[in-house]
Amino acid sequence: MLEFDNSYARLPERFFTKMRAEPVSAPALLKLNDALAAEMGLDTGFLASADGLAMLAGNSVPDGAEPLAQVYAGHQFGGWSPRLGDGRALLLGEVTGPDGAHWDIQLKGSGPTPYSRSGDGRAWLGPVLREYIVSEAMAAFEVPTTRALAAVSTGETVLREQRYPGAILTRVASSHVRVGTFQYFASQQDTDGISALLNFAITRHYPDLEQGDALGFLKAVIAAQANLVAKWMGVGFIHGVMNTDNCHVGGLTIDYGPCAFMDAYHPSKVFSSIDQFGRYAYGAQPEILVWNLAQLATSLLPLIDDNMDKAVEAAQAALQDFGPAYTDAWKEVFFAKLGLPDGGDTEVALVQDLLTRMAENQADFTLTFQGLLNGTARDQFVDPTAFDDWASGWNALSPDAGLMARANPAFIPRNHQIELAIKEAVAGDLSRFHRIVSVLATPFEDQPDHSDLQSAPVAQELVHQTFCGT
Template sequence: MTIAFDNSYARLPDRFFNAQGPAPVSEPALIAVNDALAAELGLDAGWLRSDAGLAMLAGNTLPEGAAPLAQAYAGHQFGGWVPQLGDGRALLIGEVIDTNGLRRDIQLKGSGPTPFSRRGDGRAGLGPVLREYIVSEAMHALGIPTTRALAAVTTGDVVLRERPQPGAVLTRVAASHIRVGTFQYFAAREDTEALALLAEHARQRHYPEAAGVLGFLKAVITAQAHLVARWLGVGFIHGVMNTDNMAVSGETIDYGPCAFMDRYHPAKVFSSIDQFGRYAYNKQPDMAAWDLAQLASALLPLIDPDENRAIEIATEAVNEFAPQFRDAWLEVFRAKVGLASAEDGDAELIHTLLDRMAVNQADFTNTFRALGGDTARDQFLDPAAFDQWQADWQARLVRDPQTPADRAEQMRRANPAIIPRNHRVEQAISAALSDNYEPFRKLLEATATPFDDGPLTAEYARPPSQDEEVHRTFCGT
């Protein structure tokens, strides 16, 4: 098969990446191919399932026109500066223009060691590959900007993490893999020429309507404000919002120890490596702003030759994140409670509901979904706490112009019935480690239509029992 690669990142100077091929694997076997995404990319899903397609997805062979490379970047990890990170277990094999005219990266994740591996093996375990496949595709179905999963294969080799597990490779698709940390890499080296090339490349690729470097920075800030607001709207916790895990495209990237909340608690943390709750659910907006401040700092030499003036301009831009996030958050949560109009007291009304949900251990997803019916109070340990809030909510709805039918449809579209609950993800992974992929496939099917009530809804909308709860999620590196 011929793939129409157009590899713009590979045309940047050599110091942006390390050009190399993937390390072959011993015995690749196909787990899944995403037919709909393949069609978007103009690829033949049938060919991807063939022996030749499998060899490409495993990294054993690459099609003509591929330009495999490991991207260089740096980053702050849990607030600590690391001057060199880079693709330590992934290779960008090339870029294509999809059927919508959009440029997309195709990357193999788990493709072997690179100069950025930092003594790691450059491989991925089956569990993290399946987690990213499930969660990224669920996020897409939820309407949240995200990288995508094109395919997953096992390698026939074993990787050692917390325990030995089968190796796997994920084929990931993204608008790009350019991160805040990519800019930091060149800023730390005082390589202003590379910084300017990167900024212009990213601006043209993602925000061609933006004017110059400052316009690019402002566009990234706006995209991130809307992205994080949408995360909060579905109870999503990224878990590792380091600057090397923030894509300037505004897509969710790097699904490591991520999770969706069951019972609502604003300070919820799942990540086993987030010991101090830096990236807790309610801290994600602040951490996004912090990351964006690092991007702004990296761009200072390009904003104004006068450093003090550059700092003033960049600070003003970053300070716009907070009001933009508040507006985006209100837009998301007004829709969730059935409001089409805006009043000054709406934020207080919504926060009161969330506060009472936290005290009463209400399930986040099921409570909001049930607001469209008459069972929301059943989610509360003390149903009277909901009844008190419901009276204020109903009084507010009277002043909203929507018809009941329009409101019900809006709330159905804003409140999913199904998310990839942590216990379901873990069950799918556990079964796959025993060579049973049926739970994985069934979970993919259930999460593909999260807003519809179908034959799988009752089963997959059920919260975990006490012994099914997952309290910690783990990074795959």
């Protein structure tokens, strides 16, 4: 059994709607994350049992749980949505791991809530498998992220552009509080609500801060998000929907919808089918993050200082810290990828020169950096001499191969492989999904038996667009 605590449920009632999941007809366990369950101190025997399956499917509420749907707001592609919330998810409660860490346990795809906005509240198999694969890969890359504890099928169909098998993801995280959660209460001019949420988020994510320290909290979120997005850039990850309701105040990657990893590098690369103007392109992610953080700062102004002019001045000063923080994090990520323990302007220029040449030569992002280790990087360039010209300066710096091996994954969740895994799973074959998950558990290791998962797509395999699961 699980021992639940429910600190979010002890917040004022206007923070959520308490409700049960909508039962499903024939749940079946597709994948249980045994390693994560052990880290959380959970009984895998229970989770794999009939009672555990009933919980993971939303068919039963375990003792001590208080299921609820959280309310929040957000800017979606720059447009204000005053009331969003968990439209297809329920927070069962939280558990405390052996190390004292708190874990929210949430069912995603568990049926309609008051925040579903006419949606069915369900998820189909494809997005559930995509989020499982990508979020667990990000964890293996040591990129802060929500995690996937389990995936179950529901035995029911979900209607999107056609009928698909339904599924539910059990997602866990240190919380599910977003910038949009603060925006919701700010838009209501609910200062007491902002204050209660602030103290909850400080307790959960930044316990070294004093309760009520809004400016300290803002600075901590800025630093965490600068680190997060620098790590995204280092693995060629494009979130796809960096709306403020998808921006986590603890600095986690959250809400894997139309996300993707780049094959051929280009800073303006977009995959999301709904991002028509490149707002959330790869190279735009740091800039849009500043915009999101400015919305958080605006929400916190009443708590930063009673004098609004002073509050604005302090918030603006905090936001100006993002640039240096991001630059430092970016340097750490990309210097390591080149095997350089540290550096200055010369090394920054070296990285930028390589990226420019990669974009001009349609070089695969992951295979180029991995190829710096094994001598195959030049094979990724349409004009190999473009790499050779760059490599002479890099080699002169005596790069550290060990540092590079720890910074450059050999395997990423290739978009075409994910699409194949989903297609095969819909047809009843989960073997590719399980293999991808297994390989990506140790993505920095050489795994020659699975080299097909490492390869870039050929022309007919290219995935040009990815989609939300709603």
